[in-house]
Each structure stands twice: as structure tokens, then as C-alpha cells.
Amino acid sequence: MFRREILVGIGAAGLAGRSALADQVKGLSPMLPAGTREEARWGTLAGKQPLIQLADRPPNYEAPIATFREAITPNDRFFVRYHLAGIPDMKALESWSLPVGGEAANRQVTLTMEDLRALPQHEISAVCQCSGSRRGLSDPHVAGVQWGYGAMGCATFHGPRLRDVLAKAEVKPDAVEIWMDGADGPVLPTTPDFSKSLPMDKAMDDDTIVAIEMNGAPLPLLNGYPARVIVPGWTATYWMKHVNGLHASSKPLENFWMAKAYRVPANMFPVEHPFTTQDNNQTWPITEMVVNTVIAEPLDGARVERAGFTVRGVAWDRGSGIRRVEVSLDDGHTWHEARLDRDLGNYAFRGFSLATGTLHPGTSVVSARATSNTGEQQVQALKWNPAGYHNNVPQKLTVHVT
Numbered sequence: 538m539f540r541r542e543i544l545v546g547i548g549a550a551g552l553a554g555r556s557a558l559a560d561q562v563k564g565l566s567p568m569l570p571a572g573t574r575e576e577a578r579w580g581t582l583a584g585k586q587p588l589i590q591l592a593d594r595p596p597n598y599e600a601p602i603a604t605f606r607e608a609i610t611p612n613d614r615f616f617v618r619y620h621l622a623g624i625p626d627m628k629a630l631e632s633w634s635l636p637v638g639g640e641a642a643n644r645q646v647t648l649t650m651e652d653l654r655a656l657p658q659h660e661i662s663a664v665c666q667c668s669g670s671r672r673g674l675s676d677p678h679v680a681g682v683q684w685g686y687g688a689m690g691c692a693t694f695h696g697p698r699l700r701d702v703l704a705k706a707e708v709k710p711d712a713v714e715i716w717m718d719g720a721d722g723p724v725l726p727t728t729p730d731f732s733k734s735l736p737m738d739k740a741m742d743d744d745t746i747v748a749i750e751m752n753g754a755p756l757p758l759l760n761g762y763p764a765r766v767i768v769p770g771w772t773a774t775y776w777m778k779h780v781n782g783l784h785a786s787s788k789p790l791e792n793f794w795m796a797k798a799y800r801v802p803a804n805m806f807p808v809e810h811p812f813t814t815q816d817n818n819q820t821w822p823i824t825e826m827v828v829n830t831v832i833a834e835p836l837d838g839a840r841v842e843r844a845g846f847t848v849r850g851v852a853w854d855r856g857s858g859i860r861r862v863e864v865s866l867d868d869g870h871t872w873h874e875a876r877l878d879r880d881l882g883n884y885a886f887r888g889f890s891l892a893t894g895t896l897h898p899g900t901s902v903v904s905a906r907a908t909s910n911t912g913e914q915q916v917q918a919l920k921w922n923p924a925g926y927h928n929n930v931p932q933k934l935t936v937h938v939t
């Protein structure tokens with residue numbers, strides 16, 4: 538059962554309608570590698586507004602920073618990240634269904650979309666952030682997709698709880714992990730298929746769902762149509778798209794994507810709920826996000842009026858919620874408390890803004906820093922790690938007051 542059932546490889550031409558003359562992206566962070574800045578292009582994937590294309594096969598497209606002027610990311614501006622180039626199309630997904638079972642379940646069932654709709658539904662607004670978001674800002678640089686600030690988004694997801702889906706297969710109390718598979722796959726048989734696992738407490742959590750809607754619409758194809766696992770508070774690597782296999786297992790998943798990739802040095806990033814079946818003495822799996830902010834307005838290098846301007850962006854954490862955001866206009870010397878926008882729930886982006894008031898002409902270095910409800914704060918110095926994960930050093934951008 539734990540296998541791919543539908544697979545249609547599509548090439549770059551089928552996926553992206555972008556022209557060969559696509560515009561280079563201007564104004565990317567100067568902390569990104571020079572080559573990444575030169576090669577980044579605006580690309581338009583089917584059903585999407587232009588996104589910043591870092592790779593096309595498999596597609597890796599991030600949202601421009603101005604996207605984060607809103608706390609909910611529209612579906613057509615939501616970033617796209619795949620590990621493997623064999624992505625199913627809508628036609629292949631017409632025959633989609635969801636097998637649920639495994640040796641730690643009493644039954645093996647295959648659920649249809651109607652079965653998922655018939656279960657009690659739950660709604661949650663949650664941040665989907667790639668573990669590697671901001672990897673490109675690592676200093677020194679590290680290998681991997683050189684993401685800037687936009688490998689993330691926040692949407693309102695709707696669907697049955699994962700635990701109710703699992704209950705259909707009568708998962709046994711001695712299950713150790715839930716293994717998850719998706720309908721995309723490698724083009725070459727030598728590439729390891731992408732599958733991930735969850736510990737039982739996170740799989741059974743009230744807020745972990747199998748989403749069948751995103752912002753009130755079916756999921757966009759490239760964000761996991763027709764169903765995707767939502768793991769609020771955890772980085773997106775566990776948010777299995779086109780989920781087509783749930784396997785209750787009596788042992789830990791030991792594939793490349795669990796044992797080798799997506800790991801952080803042990804103890805470097807403390808977590809509230811450890812994923813103990815995947816921990817070892819040297820490394821832990823990356824799980825909970827760290828508290829963070831992004832400033833979406835103004836943009837780096839902008840000219841602003843002496844009469845003042847508004848600093849706007851979003852903050853988020855691992856799910857305790859945001860207590861406070863502070864903004865500095867003088868390179869971190871003094872800080873002003875920002876206004877927090879409407880609360881969309883502890884797992885969502887929290888919008889913030891600060892009106893500066895009158896300014897002196899010259900340059901101003903703008904930063905923001907958040908404190909979560911548990912008191913977690915953004916770090917002052919990068920906790921460098923080989924995969925470039927969890928970079929929550931406050932962003933610095935320079936504006937020119939004229």
C-alpha cells in the first residue's frame with residue numbers, strides 16, 4: 538500500500554507558462570549568494586501569480602516579500618516547493634483515493650473524497666514554512682535551494698482531523714509513527730521517493746488535519762490537490778501534498794528524508810514536544826518553527842517621506858501565538874512596540890504595523906523582532922547549522938528618508 542499509484546511526469550514546459558525572456562528579479566536580499574540574485578527570475582506557474590523562480594525541475598518558487606503585507610496568503614500567491622519532478626496533473630488525480638492502514642492498524646481501508654467530507658470538519662489558519670526558508674541568507678552559505686524570505690505562506694485550511702481519518706483503520710495503541718506518502722515521485726528510479734512520518738502525539742493532535750480546502754477553495758494543484766496533511770507549528774516538510782498513503786507503523790521511518798535530510802544539530806533548537814523516535818545523539822529532526830518576523834513594507838532600499846511611513850509585516854511562532862512585536866528605525870538601538878492586527882489563531886501569521894511619525898532625512902535601518910506568548914524571542918546572532926534552517930535573526934533593511 539505504501540507506494541505511489543498515480544504518476545505523470547511533466548516537464549518544465551508543461552508546468553510553467555513563463556517566457557524565456559522572463560524578467561530578472563530585482564531587489565533581492567544582498568545576503569543571498571551573487572549567483573542566486575543574478576539567476577532568480579519571475580516565473581508564472583499554471584494558476585499562479587508571478588513568483589520568484591529558484592529552480593524549475595522540480596519547481597521551487599518563492600513568494601515576493603510584499604506578499605506578507607497580508608496575514609492570509611492568497612492561493613495564487615502561495616509558494617511552491619517540490620523535491621521530485623514527477624508531479625501528478627489534475628487528470629491523474631481524478632482517480633485519487635487515500636489508503637489508510639499499516640501493520641499497527643487493525644484494518645486497511647481506502648477513503649474517497651466523499652469519505653473525507655463525511656467526517657467532522659475542522660478549520661485552522663496556519664503558517665506553512667519551508668524548513669529551508671532563508672537558507673540563502675546563511676553566513677557562511679550552505680548547500681541547497683538558496684531561498685530568501687518567501688518560502689512560506691499562511692492559509693486557512695479545512696478538512697477532517699488526521700486522527701479521525703486514522704480511526705477508520707483502527708490504529709492500534711502500540712503504533713509508533715504515522716508514515717505519509719504523496720502522489721508525486723522521482724523521475725529516475727534511483728532517486729528516493731519523498732515520504733515522511735509523524736510521531737503519534739502530533740498525528741493525533743486536535744489541530745492536525747487532512748486539508749481538502751485552502752482559503753475556501755479546493756487546494757491548488759501545486760499546493761497538494763486534492764488533499765494535504767496540515768501540521769500546524771511544524772515546518773512544511775511534514776505537510777504531505779497529494780497525500781495518497783497513511784501507514785500506521787510499529788517502527789520509525791528510516792528513509793533518506795527522515796534519517797539524513799531535514800535534521801538539526803541536537804539541542805541547538807529546543808522543542809516543546811520532541812520527536813523521540815527520530816532523535817539521535819548528534820541530530821534531531823527539524824520540527825517546530827522558531828519565532829520570527831518578516832517586514833513586507835517598505836522594501837529594502839525604498840525612498841520614504843520625511844513625514845513618516847508605515848512599517849508592516851507578519852510574525853509567527855511554533856503555536857503559542859505572538860505577544861509582542863517591536864520595530865527599530867535606528868539599526869536596533871531603540872525599539873518601538875508595533876500594533877498587532879486581528880488574531881487569526883496561534884498558528885497563523887500575526888500582522889503588525891508601526892507608523893513612524895516625522896523623520897530626519899538620511900538613511901534609516903529598519904528591523905523587527907517578535908516575542909511569543911511563551912517568551913521566546915528572535916535570536917541576535919545566527920545559529921548556523923549545515924542545512925541553513927531556523928534563521929530568525931531580525932531582518933535589516935535600509936530606507937532613504939528624503
Ligand SMILES: Nc1nc2c(c(=O)[nH]1)N[C@H]1C(S)=C(S)[C@@H](COP(=O)(O)O)O[C@H]1N2
Pocket residue numbers: 615616617618619620621665666667668718719720721731759760761773774775776777778779780
Ligand atoms: N508530496 C509532497 N509533499 C510535500 C513536498 C513534496 O516534495 N512532495 N515537499 C514538502 C516541503 S519540504 C515543503 S516546503 C512543502 C511546500 O509546500 P507548497 O509547495 O504547498 O508551498 O511541501 C511539503 N510537502
Ligand SMILES: [Mo]
Pocket residue numbers: 618666667668669773774
Ligand atoms: Mo521544505
